[in-house]
Amino acid sequence: MTDNKIIRTGFIGLGSQGGPMARRMAEAGYPLTLWARRPEALEAFADTAATHAPSIAALGAASDHVGLCVVDDAGVQAVCADLIPTMAAGSRIIIHSTVHPQTCLDLAAQASTRGIALIDAPVSGGGPGATAGTLTVMVGGDANAVADARPVFESFAGSIVHLGGVGAGQLAKLINNALMAAHMALANHALDAGSTLGIDHKPLTELVRVSSGRSYGFEVAARLPDPTAFAHGAKLLAKDVRLLGEVLGDDPDARIFDQLTRPFLDRAQQ
Structure with a gap:
């Protein structure tokens, strides 16, 4: 298994479900960078080793694995517009939001031009499941990229199911x-x-x-x-x-x- 100490993770979307997911990642020992529109969303992480980025672009440049748990397609597209130009080749973007499968396919095509993998991985279980580390993760993406992301998923998931290519998790x-x-x-x-x-x-x-x-x-x-x-x-x-x-x-x-x-x-x- 990949050493969680060397996977630089990022997370955007610290709501009732995303916040506990990010905390589980931090508590599992992953170096974690956060960004939020509302400063108060970051206050809950004051007792962790997580750091705060001044911008989405800065978070992308500092991360190998970025999880998104924002509300809708427009939010995912806006965040990825800032992430994709700044993340390094070989890194990956994980869409934990529930959005249209075509949104994930379009963003995956954009990310691939820079050598970035995009995985769609919506979850089920809500805030309580995230807090308990028992979420179900429904995954779509390249098998190798999914295998690399799996150790991070395991920090907050009880069940991880790889369903096929990009978009299959959303379906x-x-x-x-x-x-x-x-x-x-x-x-x-x-x-x-x-x-x-x-x-x-x-x-x-x-x-x-x-x-x-x-x-x-x-x-x-x-x-x-x-x-x-x-x-x-x-x-x-x-x-x-x-x-x-x-x-x-x-x-x-x-x-x-x-x-x-x-x-x-x-x-x-x-």
Whole structure:
């Protein structure tokens, strides 16, 4: 395994999930450089050996492996526009954000002109999973580049699955999140049906959790006092269902996911 002391890492996107991922990297002993738009995001790393770069370009020049966990395609593209010109040949950029697969393919083509590998590696498990080091990492990219990046992933992951070339990780994440949205939508219908039929919420949820109808999506839906309490998560899932629809085009599966999830996701965002 590569010595983690000689992999110079960087991280951008220190939110509720990216922040704990970066901390796990620092605690694993990786030399870590950080950049953030908001200075307060860096305060949480005062007790670590992580250093702060004055710019994205400076972070890129100081890093062999840079992880991005920013919100959307536009954010990923903007960060990479500053990273790619400054990172050395043989280095790698890791997209942990959930974005359109084509975004990753386009950026990978740009990075390759400078000898930089780009890997898409969206994650599942949220902030708690990142803190515990149990995230699932869905990886797309060149096999050799993925093998080199794997030791860093292991600092915050419980499961690492290489799914194919660049973009494959994003495709898998979109499918996973569309399933999550569908499970939550069906769970909401089931709980509403139970209420209509006079079955108390608590015993019904206890029953389903230990029966064949159980799912993680049901457990999340069952905890909600009302779908609107899931407004932030619903916004993200709606984006991912939309992206999957764009990738699938006229495929009937795209319509099925949209039909299953739209009423619940729209209601949650009201």
